[in-house]
Amino acid sequence: MNVFTIKDLENLSGIKAHTIRMWEQRYDFLKPQRTESNIRYYDGQELKRILNVALLNKFGFRISNISRMSEDERQEKLLELTQSLACEERFVSELITAMMEMEVKRFEEILDNYILSKGLNKAVQHVIFPFLEKMGLLWTTNHVNPAQEHLVTNIVRQKLIVAIESAYSRVEKKITFLLFLPEGEFHELSLLYVYYILKSKGIPALYLGANISLTDAAAVCKRKKVDYVYLHLTSVTNSFHVNKFLKDLNNQFTPLPVILSGPVMHKLNGTELPEHLHCKQSFADAISFLNSF
DNA sequence: TACACCTGCTCCTTAACTCA
DNA sequence: TGAGTTAAGGAGCAGGTGTA
Numbered sequence: 034m035n036v037f038t039i040k041d042l043e044n045l046s047g048i049k050a051h052t053i054r055m056w057e058q059r060y061d062f063l064k065p066q067r068t069e070s071n072i073r074y075y076d077g078q079e080l081k082r083i084l085n086v087a088l089l090n091k092f093g094f095r096i097s098n099i100s101r102m103s104e105d106e107r108q109e110k111l112l113e114l115t116q117s118l119a120c121e122e123r124f125v126s127e128l129i130t131a132m133m134e135m136e137v138k139r140f141e142e143i144l145d146n147y148i149l150s151k152g153l154n155k156a157v158q159h160v161i162f163p164f165l166e167k168m169g170l171l172w173t174t175n176h177v178n179p180a181q182e183h184l185v186t187n188i189v190r191q192k193l194i195v196a197i198e199s200a201y202s203r204v205e206k207k208i209t210f211l212l213f214l215p216e217g218e219f220h221e222l223s224l225l226y227v228y229y230i231l232k233s234k235g236i237p238a239l240y241l242g243a244n245i246s247l248t249d250a251a252a253v254c255k256r257k258k259v260d261y262v263y264l265h266l267t268s269v270t271n272s273f274h275v276n277k278f279l280k281d282l283n284n285q286f287t288p289l290p291v292i293l294s295g296p297v298m299h300k301l302n303g304t305e306l307p308e309h310l311h312c313k314q315s316f317a318d319a320i321s322f323l324n325s326f
Numbered sequence: 327t328a329c330a331c332c333t334g335c336t337c338c339t340t341a342a343c344t345c346a
Numbered sequence: 347t348g349a350g351t352t353a354a355g356g357a358g359c360a361g362g363t364g365t366a
Binding site: 038039054058 | 352355
Binding site for chain 1: 335
């Protein structure tokens with residue numbers, strides 16, 4: 034059984050641990066179990082409950098009112114939330130609970146509903162990436178096992194591949210991108226989304242995929258006409274040396290412009306970058322950069 | 327408008343846990 | 347074993363809200 038500490042609930046719901054304790058003291062919608070040493074722990078049902086309560090509370094419902102609602106009433110109120118931000122957060126919460134309960138069909142239905150109503154771009158930016166961020170949090174606290182992660186990332190991957198297949202633009206631009214993930218990097222979703230953006234803008238791209246050495250990627254640049262190189266780094270090992278990596282990039286791809294995105298870019302703080310290297314600390318920055326083409 | 331109540335926060339102390 | 351970290355819980359404060 035998956036159990037969560039109060040800290041996990043704080044991270045996932047955004048509600049401070051002390052506030053959660055106060056709510057528990059004042060209302061009765063949370064009834065955590067205790068360890069022998071009196072430490073609270075929560076099960077999946079309670080995680081779902083606190084996510085729902087946090088969302089209602091965030092969108093103006095008073096905590097005293099929420100506490101008087103039944104589980105069904107809370108669900109009903111959540112469905113009534115019409116603000117787009119509330120809808121997105123509700124979808125993210127539903128995806129998390131579907132993943133935790135390994136309800137693959139339900140997970141796919143939630144995602145399909147959102148994509149159908151809002152389109153893939155909004156789904157990726159407002160639901161899929163916020164969901165992946167929270168899943169990362171669950172992963173680092175050992176609440177998601179590899180099977181759960183693979184199940185859901187494969188579904189998202191399939192959706193992106195189908196979208197790439199059907200992406201179309203009337204005009205074909207005369208620049209070509211080379212897309213790949215460097216050695217040791219396997220988190221392909223962001224790169225697939227970049228591929229989708231480029232294809233829908235009529236920009237040809239050579240997609241090499243995950244775990245590609247810089248030498249192999251550079252060999253492609255020598256044989257094919259490539260104007261831009263795009264790499265995404267989600268996570269790296271402890272032995273990853275930023276400066277060495279930048280030096281290798283510089284050696285292999287100069288004078289081609291290289292766009293580098295992903296959470297790892299935070300490690301570059303203060304590092305002086307070669308002129309042709311464009312580092313995007315947030316994925317949103319990378320996407321708006323690509324949209325400028 | 328005054329007052330009571332609600333809500334969320336900080337501060338503090340104590341205890342349990344972790345790790346070198 | 348001791349230092350550092352994390353969590354529990356009480357007290358009290360400030361700002362918001364409802365009501366007479």
